[in-house]
Amino acid sequence: MTQHEKQPEKNGVKIDCDVYRQEFSVKFEHPVHFTRGLFSRENPLFADVINRLGEGKRHRVLVYIDSGVADKHPGLIGDIRGYFHDRPETLELVGTPEIIPGGEEAKNDWEVVRDIMTNIGNHHLCRHSYIVGIGGGSVLDAVGFAASLVHRGMRMVRVPTTVLAQNDAGVGVKTGMNEHGMKNFLGSFAPPFAVINDFNFLSTLDDTNWRSGIAEAFKVAIIKDSEFFDWLCRNAAALRKRDGNAMEILVRRTAILHLDHIRTSGDAFEFGSARPLDFGHWSAHKLEGMSGYSIGHGQAVSIGIALDSFYAMKQNLITESDLKRILNSLLESGLPIWSDLIEEKTPEGELKILDGLDQFREHLGGVLTVTLPDKIGEKIEVHHMNVDIIEEGVRNLKKLNMGTIDHEDTI
The missing domain is CATH 3.40.50.1970 (Rossmann fold)
Known part of the structure; x- marks a missing residue:
């Protein structure tokens, strides 16, 4: 569609300026x-x-x-x-x-x-x-x-x-x-x-690469598909033990959820500020860079999911029981919820990982937009992250990393 507009006169002065506005779409097939x-x-x-x-x-x-x-x-x-x-x-x-x-x-x-x-x-x-x-x-x-x-x-x-x-x-x-x-x-x-x-x-695949993609399955299930999340929790041990049938189910379902989002979100090329499929990624990307990329993407995402899920629990978006299921299932899948790097601090005493928020905002464009779970299977975008809660999350993840979380414990 083309629209031709001429600028009106301003203060009795005719402005020699016009514009042809173009609007078109391009079809992509993505089998x-x-x-x-x-x-x-x-x-x-x-x-x-x-x-x-x-x-x-x-x-x-x-x-x-x-x-x-x-x-x-x-x-x-x-x-x-x-x-x-x-x-x-x-x-x-x-x-x-x-x-x-x-x-x-x-x-x-x-x-x-x-x-x-x-x-x-x-x-x-x-x-x-x-x-x-x-x-x-x-x-x-x-x-x-x-x-x-x-x-x-x-x-x-x-x-x-x-x-x-x-x-x-x-x-x-x-x-x-x-x-x-x-x-x-x-x-x-x-x-x-x-x-x-x-x-x-x-x-x-070696065990690290086998398990790495499990983190992305948890990521998309937590914010989009509660039934798939339940399935992941039930099959976490089987996935860790390299059950091929379970992994094929995981790959198909996770891929389809990603593809459905790309096709239906109305923002396949991410012109907006929200990026739901990057739940848990603001800290993950920073953590990868801090490690010199010795920490794999899936492992970093698992830690990022743990940190943001703790944050969501403290904001009453998910329950403590939900958080325990997330953390237990990540661990049972063979994924980490902790790295010593996330507690590293700058000379000024700030967590280095917090710089990931600024980098994430720059990468997204516009205002900071972080996706969090709003109960399992749904999501919410927030535009501010409370540093005190993030720091509390880091301290708690360090303690929880010592072993499987007991369902009787209070986080």
Whole structure:
């Protein structure tokens, strides 16, 4: 829609100025697939995804693989080559799949992004070629960021390989790089062409990466789905013990809750100040940076959930019983509720973690907006955080971390 407006006369003086106001929307399709054995030669899904638009041509595809995934799946490159070899009419594998560092190293190193962009240019890939990222959330962020810059946006297919990537980081519409001492200081909104979750990758995760994504499940359940929260509490021990069936249920439900929010919130690109899916994240992002990213995102989010849930209880938004269930279930899942870093103080005696509130506000834009649970399964946004209550929460979490919270104790 275009509106043409001319400025009226002011004080009898005709102003030579007019404006054409533009309003338009852009449709994005964002399919998220679930499968097993993605590059098994008999599995048609990958080829079907690439051919989704029915363009009737041979598609050029450049593949990047997380180094940790390549180590755990030494036959993966051969499987990819074989898959493409069987489909020469529709798929062209550009060069050899590239291995890039996994974990936060990928998001901390500009050279990773620069190398990807240079490689795309050296292979003369066009804007309708495909970049495929196979790995954890950090690798998908780095590869996706590079793909969003070249030709102002190429077709990106994400193949998440961790729990956290399959249920959260890999299914969203953002990319990010760490810079200026802050998590995701740089990034872009770039919905992927498609996401393909292959459950077979989860079986080779170490315990830390297996459990990391459980925190994001608790995060979204606490503020959006009380029945899912109840399920998580009942299955916390099974999840810690690597029950594959339970984990697949968790991944699907968590991913769907994230996707539903992106689709229905009316703010997929986060132009507003509220960001409900970042419950527990203001302190988590700060904690990651303080640790030099030795604390993983899921572990930091678990601590952030614990801290903000304590705050919510003190504000009478959730009950003490709710808080105990949250903390007990996080611990039973194998997740932390404490790190010594959260009690570190500045020379002036203030908790260093509190700087995360200012960084969070800058990242959101506008006024500080922190999402808290308003009873389990619902949420509320607040625009002020009481420092005294946060400090009390830190002291209490330190005590509670000594062991499982007894339901008879008063927090």
